[in-house]
Amino acid sequence: MQTLVIASRKGGAGKTTLSRSIGVMAEISGAGPVALIDTDEQAGLAMWWNARESQTPVFASVTIDNLKSHLEGLRNAGVKLVVIDTPPGLNSESTATLEAVLPNADLVLIPVRPSPDDLRSVGATIQLVEQAKKRWSLLLTVQLIEQVFPVR
Ligand SMILES: Nc1ncnc2c1ncn2[C@@H]1O[C@H](COP(=O)(O)OP(=O)(O)OP(=O)(O)O)[C@@H](O)[C@H]1O
Ligand SMILES: [Mg+2]
Structure with missing residues (x-):
């Protein structure tokens, strides 16, 4: 089982x-069974899952305290890929969540919008991931603002 952590301390x-x-693409392409975990109290991933009709990827309801044993349970149940969504922010609560989640990661993906502001702020996330000694990769997301609102 591989555990993919999606992290960025920058909101949005x-x-x-x-x-x-x-999660969905991995399941469709045969890399599953996939399990999704939401560690953000905003619960955006959970709300999306609840609104879906499809039961796959499965949603694993866990708390940070029992994350390790839940991951073990998912492995024993035959899950091949776990995707963990994490909260944004620099406060102590979100830091504690990330510090609890990151040790479980095989790879950390850090989504970043292709803007100078976003690139300038990504260091705070990378620092935490490096402290946990985990492999990471930046992933550019979201259209360039100039493509959404043409400047010319
Ligand atoms: N690749 C993308 N292309 C276009 N829009 C996107 C893309 N990824 C995210 N968005 C949009 O950007 C907004 C923020 O996305 P999302 O909620 O996934 O960010 P987040 O990092 O989880 O936010 P938060 O830090 O609040 O948890 C949403 O409106 C979403 O639809
Ligand atoms: Mg989110």
Whole structure:
């Protein structure tokens, strides 16, 4: 089982959208069974899942305290890929959540909008991931603002 953590301390970078897109595409392409985990109290991933008709990828309801044993349970149940969405922010609560989640990651994907502001702020996320000694990759998301609102 592989565990993919989607992280960005910047709000609105595209974490939840990426989590669900990767989860669904991995399931469709045969890399599953896939399980989704939402560790953000905003619960955007959970609300999306509840509104869906399809039961796959499955949604695993876990708390941070029992994350390790839940991941073990998913592995034993035959899950091949776990995708974990995480909260934004620099406060102590979101830091604690990330610090609890990151040790479980095989790979951390960091969505980042292709803008100078977003690229400037991505260091805070990378720093935490490096502290956890995890492999990571940036993933550019969302159209360039100039494409949405042409400047010429
Ligand atoms: N690749 C994309 N292309 C276009 N729009 C996107 C893309 N990814 C995300 N968005 C849009 O950007 C907004 C924020 O996305 P999303 O909720 O996934 O970010 P987030 O990082 O999870 O936010 P938060 O930090 O609040 O949890 C949403 O309106 C979403 O539809
Ligand atoms: Mg989100």
